[in-house]
Amino acid sequence: MYYDIFQDYNKAKPYIERAMQLSREIGSGTLLAQTQTVLSNILIKEGKYNEAMILLKKSQQFAENENFTEILPDIYQGLIKISLKENNYRSAFGYQQELDALEDSIFSVNQTQIINELQTKYETEKKEKENRILRQNIQIQQRTTLLLIISLIALIIVTVLLYLFYRLRNKALKQKAILYKQERELQELENSRLEDQLFAEQQINKLQNEKLEHQNRELSSRILHAINKNETMNSILEELRKNKDDESIDNSQCYLRVNQLVKENTSVDKEWDYFKIHFEEVNPGFFQSLQAEFPELTQNELKLCAYYRIKLSTKEIAKILNVTNAAVQKSRYRLRKKMGIPSKTELPEFMGRF
Template sequence: MLFYRLFIFSLFAIIFMHSPAKANNPDSILSVMSNSGISFEEKYALLADIQTLQPMEQIKILSEFLKESEVRKNNRIICEIYCKIGHSNLFLGKMERSKMYLDSASLYMKKIKDNNTLGLYNYIWGDYYNMTLDEVRSHQFYYKAIGHYEKSSQNNKRIIDIFSNIAFSYIQKGDTENLKIIIDRLTPLVSKSKNISSDVIYMRIKSYYYGLLYNKSKELKPVRAYLDSAIIYGERIINFYETDNSHKLYPEDIAYSYIALAGNYLMLDKRDYNRINTLTDKALSLSSAVDTTMIVNCLWIKGQSLRGEGKTEDAEILFEKQLAIMQKWSISENLVMYADLYKTLSEVNLLKGDYKQAFLYNREESEYRKQILDNDKYKIISDLQTKYETDKKEQRIRLQSYIILFLACLCISIFIGAFFVFRWQRLNKNIAKKQQKIIKLEKSEAKLQIQNESDKEEIQKEQDEFVIQLNNKIKEFLKYCPDDQRRYLEKLEAVDRDSIFILKGKGLKKSRIQYCICFAIGMKKEHITACYNIADQTIRKNRSKIKGDLELEKDDDLDIYLIDLFMLKYS
């Protein structure tokens, strides 16, 4: 008996159809949307708060906001609103109306490049085809949505929901290999999300995964560890809910975890029927009164429990009730649920000796099994999974290639840069040595001239005046920068004053000699302009003329020349 696989419909149901535990006041939000005194941006921000409202209430609010969006002709927001209205109609089971809004959203898609909006559009189309049982198209849209959301890196929770819906297909078919790939994809996303509802989704899928492994192991030798793992994850979910003080978990959602756990306990060799019935009753009490999916699940568990206790006739009554409810469903059929139910009814009728009815039920089961195991369709779905994984690997390989190429270019650039820096430093060193030799010769010549001059004292007095004048200007005009002022004065005291005679001998005017001393002691341009009340342009002009007067070459550095001339240290 495949007790376990009945409950997989709940995975899809809870992702899309949970009712809110706490909802905002829809009337107050609706009044805000119709209030012309509130900005469009504020109204748009308020849409984030309507996700906990009932679908019909969401549709009213979104429709009101859509009017203003169309007036403003904001294509991205119009497309987003159409998608969300379509999604809400999907929850209500209004498939045609949902498709109508999604088709309207399609009209705006060509002009949209925002990955979040593109992701939302493909995600909701994926939900639409999922609920219409077109798994191939559903998966195509889901993987497109994941691609856009991964580029935006802002919708981690939405990616988790999409992977959960994809997992539903693999759970339904018992495909543990592809389900394991989805679990591996979910693991880093869930750990990063730090969201309790994402943790619950992840644990629920893991519970289903181990339950499926246990069912497969029964074909040879049952591996009890798989079933134990499935039960452990189920118990963890219930423990999460019962200790959740934040009230972020919906009772209607957790109800399915209770019923799934009851199903796992039902697979044990030694069954505690009291525990199973307690879990089933708890699930029913937490669920919505109109949730026929939960009612069907509870009838199934109670029927199997009665059957295990040998009460076959009572069990058959519950199974017949279950079938009657399922035949009224109009949203989507759960193929595995139908197949397992028809199989159980066939077995019950065999025990009763009603072979004709047993045969009819068996034939119905076969029809549903064929739909589940549509190999051509499932191959396409598996290929989509493979393509997604291959694309991810190719992206990683391309990224690694780009990194290697970048590092290679960086190394070459560093090598070339180092080569030119070395050459430049060597050239500067040679220039500095040449300048120092020239300066020494000039100083020797200047000292001889000073010794021969009859007015030697007059020359030294004039040299001192240059230094004193600059000293006074620095003290007077640079009080606002005491650190720079102190540094300039210290360097000014250390200048070789005989060098002033060399500059004078080269025909430099007094003002330019003053500028040379300023350049030599490393004065900043703005400080020179403050001391001499001149413009920046005047300094640049005098620099050029001083270089010409000193007969320096184009590549020679004036500052280095003057520092060497005045025998100062480089700073």
């Protein structure tokens, strides 16, 4: 092409001829036809029409035999140029018609090829689109299947968990009911035991109170016996005192002896000591508790408290202490005031707390 542009044909021809020789050696008819066509164009420009015609005919024959249509337009154009140079317009017109027919054929082939390519491309794209849609549908189906499997597994897991939950819950409720029943039975047993214990304690307290009352009654009886003895002794002593001055009876020595015996048997202190011993056996800790709370109490007031503890009356206390009822009432008033005992509270009831 370089030599064609600058019309340096003499330099171009050796290379073209060498290319033709190589084409024959390697047996490439296509390359030989192309180099012959190029060489014919140079020969036409040099005015060597016959040589150019021979080369073009050879190339035409090869192209038509081998259906090498790509080179035919160049061959027909070369033949048209030669015919026009030789003023052979009839041949030029014939070659032009063949060229037009060839170009139409090539155009038709090209169009068909383009249409086929477009059709193929369309079919390919359609197929690819269908394949893509199919793949997407497969993926969607796979995802749907996977989701269904996951949902089914999740449903199974939830069902199993709910079953286990309700089973454990029912088991826990049963255990709770059993524990509640056992606790209720234990509570009933405990209540029964407490009731039995309370009943036993009440019976023991009742027996103790009865025993205490009995012992207090014995103390009261002994005190009353001592009171009666003192009264009897005092009556004897009074009778002896009346007969002491009777001159008809010599009883001075007898009076002195009886008087001594009466005084010995009517000793209040001895009676108190004996009473205190037996009282503390029946009411242990009475005097200690009383003195701990009321340390200012005197011995006579402690005696008075003890007598009220065993529920002796004012008259009985007066006989024991060998004093008047008024003196006992006065002592009782002072005792209430010192111990802060309300007027509504009975002294035996108050003393029963110690």
